[in-house]
Amino acid sequence: MRHNIAIRHFRLLFVPLLFLLPLMSIGCANDKAVIGQANQFHQGLEPAVITDATLSTYIQKVGDRIITAAHELDRQGFGPASHKKENSSWMFTGMQFHFVNSPTLNAFTTGGNHMYIYTGLFLNCETEDELAAVMSHEFAHVYCRHVQAGMNRQLITQVAATGAGYAAGYAAGGKNSQSVASSATGIASLAGQYFGMSYTRADEDQADEIGFQFYAHAGWDPAKFADFFKKMIAKGYDKTPEMMSDHPSLANRVKAAEERAAKLPAEASSWRRPPVADPQQFRQYQQRAQQVGAMMPTSESLANAQQLLQAMPRSCLTPRDQDPSLRDQREAQAHIVNYLERSKKSGKNHAQKAAYEHQQETPERRGYN
Numbered sequence: 458m459r460h461n462i463a464i465r466h467f468r469l470l471f472v473p474l475l476f477l478l479p480l481m482s483i484g485c486a487n488d489k490a491v492i493g494q495a496n497q498f499h500q501g502l503e504p505a506v507i508t509d510a511t512l513s514t515y516i517q518k519v520g521d522r523i524i525t526a527a528h529e530l531d532r533q534g535f536g537p538a539s540h541k542k543e544n545s546s547w548m549f550t551g552m553q554f555h556f557v558n559s560p561t562l563n564a565f566t567t568g569g570n571h572m573y574i575y576t577g578l579f580l581n582c583e584t585e586d587e588l589a590a591v592m593s594h595e596f597a598h599v600y601c602r603h604v605q606a607g608m609n610r611q612l613i614t615q616v617a618a619t620g621a622g623y624a625a626g627y628a629a630g631g632k633n634s635q636s637v638a639s640s641a642t643g644i645a646s647l648a649g650q651y652f653g654m655s656y657t658r659a660d661e662d663q664a665d666e667i668g669f670q671f672y673a674h675a676g677w678d679p680a681k682f683a684d685f686f687k688k689m690i691a692k693g694y695d696k697t698p699e700m701m702s703d704h705p706s707l708a709n710r711v712k713a714a715e716e717r718a719a720k721l722p723a724e725a726s727s728w729r730r731p732p733v734a735d736p737q738q739f740r741q742y743q744q745r746a747q748q749v750g751a752m753m754p755t756s757e758s759l760a761n762a763q764q765l766l767q768a769m770p771r772s773c774l775t776p777r778d779q780d781p782s783l784r785d786q787r788e789a790q791a792h793i794v795n796y797l798e799r800s801k802k803s804g805k806n807h808a809q810k811a812a813y814e815h816q817q818e819t820p821e822r823r824g825y826n
Contacts (some may be wrong), residue, residue, distance in 0.1 A: 462698060464816075472605050473514065477712055478572070486604075486608035486609055487529070487543065487603045487605070488533040488544075488547065488602075488605070491567075491568040491569055491602075491604050491608065492547070492568075492569035492570060492607050493568070493569075494567065494608075495538065495566075495569025495570060495571055495604075496569035496570070496571075497568070498567050498570060498571075498587060498736040499761060500557040501765055502557060502762050502765060503762070503764065504756065504758040504762040505557045505558045505559060505577055505753075505759055505762035505766060506555045506556070506557050506558075506573075506747055506759070507518075507555070507556040507558055507576070507692075507750070507753075508558065509745065509749045511742070511745060512556050512742060512746055512749065513555075513556070515671055515733065515734060515742055516554045516555070516556055516574060516732035517553070518733045519566040519588065519589055519592060519733050520552065520553075520554035520572065520592055521552075521757040522589075522675045522676070523593050523596050523671050523672070523675050524548075524552055524596065524817070525673045525675070526670075526671050526672075526675035527548070527549070527596060527600060528549040529598075529672060529674065530671070530674060530813070531545060531549070533550075533774055535670070536600060536601070536667065537601055537667075538663065539602045539603075539605075539738060540600055540601055540602065541817070542602070543602075545600075547570075548599055548600060550592070551570050551572050552570055552572070552596075552599075553570055553572070553575070554572050554574065555571060555572065555573050556573075556574055556576055556701060557573050557574070557575055557576065557762075557766055558573075558576055558577060558750040558753050558763070559575040559576060559577055559748075559763055559766040560575075560576070560768070561575050561577045561578075561766060561767055562575065562577045562578050562581060563575045563577070563578060563580055563766075563769065564591050564592070564594075564595055565580070565769050566595045566596070566599055567590075567599050567604060568598070568599055568602070568603070568604025568605065569604075570609075572592065572595045572596065572599070573766075574588070574591065574592065574595075575766065576746045576750050576781055578591065578741060578747055578749070580743055580746065581688070583686065583688070583738075584681065584684070584732075584736070584739065585677070585732040585733060585734055586677045586678050586681035586684060586700045586732070586738050587618060587681070587684050587734075588669070589672055589677045590672055590677070590681070590682045590684070590685060592684075593666050593668035593669070593672040593675070594665060594668035594705050595664075596668065597663070597665075597666075597667035597668035597671065598656065598660070598664050598670060598672075598692075600667055601663055601664065601667060603656055603660040603663075603664065606657075606660065607656065607660075616685065619709075631700070639723075644744065645687075647750075657666065659703055661705055662705045662710075662713075664743070665705070665710055665713060666713070666717070669682050669714060669717050669718075673718075673721060673728060674728055675728075675730075676729050676730030677729075677730075677732070679717070679718040679721055679725065680715075680718050682714045682717075682718065683710065683711040683714035683715065686707045686709055686714070687707075687709075688708050689707055690707045690708060690711070696788070697813050711723070716764065720802065743823065766790075770823070793814050
């Protein structure tokens with residue numbers, strides 16, 4: 458009997474360890490993992506993605522112009538060490554920029570081939586320069602692999618949760634072990650995918666620095682890169698001291714952008730190009746975004762996608778603790794956390810039930826000698 462118990466304890470501890478060792482030896486998230494996660498996440502947001510051909514073509518043209526400039530800088534060896542640690546060719550092909558139907562003032566990327574601009578932000582832009590600055594900043598997060606860094610910060614949590622999942626599975630034993638483990642690790646993956654998307658203050662500052670270069674080389678006015686930040690200051694989004702915030706202060710971001718513009722070489726004037734849309738066309742696109750958003754059908758899938766959009770960190774714009782309109786984010790996050798907790802509790806109860814049923818089996822049925 459003791460021998461059988463020892464074997465079960467060995468299985469409980471050693472098998473999860475075998476699963477975790479490869480993750481621990483890798484020590485970091487690679488591009489393939491991030492791209493796969495981003496594609497999975499996109500499926501949840503698709504109901505809120507605007508598919509109108511006119512708007513999709515416009516935002517993609519703006520994004521492609523940023524990508525072209527970034528690709529040329531990549532050929533020149535531009536960028537931090539994080540950009541150069543893997544083959545980055547995927548960043549310049551198949552990158553998709555999306556308008557998503559949400560009143561939230563935000564934009565973000567999941568680190569793979571998808572970048573999202575909320576219509577709430579688009580409608581608050583005075584010019585294409587402001588929109589392009591935000592999009593350049595978002596692509597800089599991809600270029601610098603900031604999502605990968607965020608996943609690395611979550612690795613210990615994910616590994617622990619994965620180990621717990623497999624441990625629960627083997628504790629349950631029998632035919633239920635695989636399903637219990639799968640359920641627990643699925644929950645861990647979802648939680649890691651969600652909470653791993655926050656950026657540090659250093660990430661945001663670096664995305665401003667790198668994004669500014671993309672923006673300027675792509676031909677927009679360097680003097681206008683910080684215009685959206687100035688607008689946010691005027692709206693009262695810059696009250697918390699920087700040392701207490703997860704973002705650089707907006708005032709310091711404006712100052713840094715102005716200093717970068719002043720330091721550009723004389724040849725920078727030759728980089729200037731007309732905007733993709735002139736001011737009149739830009740206003741027309743904004744009006745179209747309002748009209749299309751109003752006509753999108755109300756459904757549970759759309760509501761779920763919009764809740765996920767609300768819950769996402771306020772990337773590139775304002776710190777979470779400075780945004781005066783964060784009630785929607787907190788409520789959406791609380792709903793998602795509650796859902797995860799309920800799912801986790803359900804999985805735990807399933808494991809306990811399976812373990813009890815396993816204990817009721819005879820030694821012969823268990824296959825023990």
